[in-house]
Amino acid sequence: MNQINKIVEKQRLFFDKEHTKELSFRLEQLKRLRKAIIDNQGEIMKALKKDLNKSPFESYETEIGLVLEELKFIIKNLPNWVKRDRVKTPIAHFISTSYTYSEPYGVSLVMSPWNYPFQLTMVPLIGSMAAGNCTILKPSEYSFYTSEVIEKIIGKNFDASYITVIRGGREANKSLLDEKFDYIFFTGSVPVGRIVMEAASKHLTPVTLELGGKSPCIVDETANIDLAAKRITWGKFLNAGQTCVAPDYLLVHKSVKDKLVARIKYYIKEFYGSDPCNNMEYPKIINDKHFHRLLRLLEGEKIVFGGNYKEKTNQISPTIVENVSWESALMENEIFGPILPVLEFNEINEVISVVNQRPKPLALYYFSNRRDRQKKIIKSISFGGGCINDTIVHLASSYLPFGGVGNSGMGGYHGKASFDTFSHKKSVLKKSNLIDIPLRYPPYKNKLELLKKIMK
Numbered sequence: 001m002n003q004i005n006k007i008v009e010k011q012r013l014f015f016d017k018e019h020t021k022e023l024s025f026r027l028e029q030l031k032r033l034r035k036a037i038i039d040n041q042g043e044i045m046k047a048l049k050k051d052l053n054k055s056p057f058e059s060y061e062t063e064i065g066l067v068l069e070e071l072k073f074i075i076k077n078l079p080n081w082v083k084r085d086r087v088k089t090p091i092a093h094f095i096s097t098s099y100t101y102s103e104p105y106g107v108s109l110v111m112s113p114w115n116y117p118f119q120l121t122m123v124p125l126i127g128s129m130a131a132g133n134c135t136i137l138k139p140s141e142y143s144f145y146t147s148e149v150i151e152k153i154i155g156k157n158f159d160a161s162y163i164t165v166i167r168g169g170r171e172a173n174k175s176l177l178d179e180k181f182d183y184i185f186f187t188g189s190v191p192v193g194r195i196v197m198e199a200a201s202k203h204l205t206p207v208t209l210e211l212g213g214k215s216p217c218i219v220d221e222t223a224n225i226d227l228a229a230k231r232i233t234w235g236k237f238l239n240a241g242q243t244c245v246a247p248d249y250l251l252v253h254k255s256v257k258d259k260l261v262a263r264i265k266y267y268i269k270e271f272y273g274s275d276p277c278n279n280m281e282y283p284k285i286i287n288d289k290h291f292h293r294l295l296r297l298l299e300g301e302k303i304v305f306g307g308n309y310k311e312k313t314n315q316i317s318p319t320i321v322e323n324v325s326w327e328s329a330l331m332e333n334e335i336f337g338p339i340l341p342v343l344e345f346n347e348i349n350e351v352i353s354v355v356n357q358r359p360k361p362l363a364l365y366y367f368s369n370r371r372d373r374q375k376k377i378i379k380s381i382s383f384g385g386g387c388i389n390d391t392i393v394h395l396a397s398s399y400l401p402f403g404g405v406g407n408s409g410m411g412g413y414h415g416k417a418s419f420d421t422f423s424h425k426k427s428v429l430k431k432s433n434l435i436d437i438p439l440r441y442p443p444y445k446n447k448l449e450l451l452k453k454i455m456k
Helices: 002-016 023-039 041-052 056-081 119-131 144-157 170-178 190-202 225-241 257-272 288-297 348-356 371-380 416-421 448-454
Strands: 085-087 096-104 107-111 134-138 163-165 183-187 207-210 216-219 249-253 302-305 319-322 339-345 363-367 385-388 423-431
Touching: 002 107, 002 134, 002 170, 023 041, 023 056, 023 119, 023 144, 041 056, 041 144, 056 119, 056 225, 056 416, 107 119, 107 170, 119 134, 119 183, 119 416, 134 170, 144 163, 170 190, 183 190, 190 207, 216 225, 216 348, 225 257, 225 363, 249 257, 249 348, 257 302, 257 319, 257 339, 339 348, 348 371, 363 371, 416 423
Parallel strands: 107 134, 107 183, 134 163, 183 207, 216 249, 216 363, 249 339, 319 339, 363 385
Antiparallel strands: 085 096, 096 423, 302 319
């Protein structure tokens, strides 16, 4: 704890020197990070293979490539973002000009999860760097090998007074949360998110919470069933379902349910073969704890496809479960694994009602060819973000803010949203000395009518 305090103070002293506020410094450091990632992508892929059995393609597609794209986008646009923005000034402040300035908070803490351990550490870090902060990174110890590589890359390329990595489990987390930071960015579960927010409140530290929840995938009778099945299968079983925005459960119109389920079964075999647990490219569950948690969820359920597992490697094959009730253990919390519960509906208003009765999801996916229904779903259900006629891909855009709402989180990031998240918007009104209108000064006497003409 004392050592962590020293690291925080060391970063605070470095921040006070104001190097990080210079645009040239920020761009140089972002370019250095980009080069370090490119130079070490082989090591990153090896680590992801050890932690989650990710294939090189999936590692690049969902982790390394996304980070490099984010760096490219932010390096290109940062010079425009750091400029002051002139805004309009009310006539009551004549003669004045008004501006907003984006300034860094200071020392930020980024706490990342294990499911996308590289991407979900690096993308918030990029936002913190772009905004001009010093940063302490706390990667998950569940993804041990990736955290090790992150520590190596950061330690080799950046001074600890600017960016440093703290490793460890719960004790390290607790020690970090006891410290006063200027900003905290947390990605993880809802229960831990509450702990982070409670700790931050003691210091009045602003937070971004990227959490999760049960993200519905809705398919109506007008959808392109084959394409929907293909995209749902990809999105659900990517990273063996260990994705915060994975379709958590399927709500499908009863008239097309059997056809959709049949096509999902087809694409599971197409993507992963007849025995996914022996497919070298199929990811594993992160550890024994989560592996057995998922197996317990399947107890007593009607498995219509999959359900096989390999305890030696912590792999569970893509699994479809039908006749699921809302009271089932599968429907209580986010599944976070390769299990897809299937529920039926008769009309779209029924879907809106059942989804709105539950905590607001991080993501929502709707497959339909009816534009009026698409608009209705977007308007009637609150969710963090999502897709029409696809899954997952909305988070792979630097042009779209990514984040939750309600129980699924608060705040957003990616692209300009990352820069804004880690920046304080400072408002400044600059008044001219040429004229000083006496209206605002006492004594007020007969000034009220004139004031009403100006301010109305």
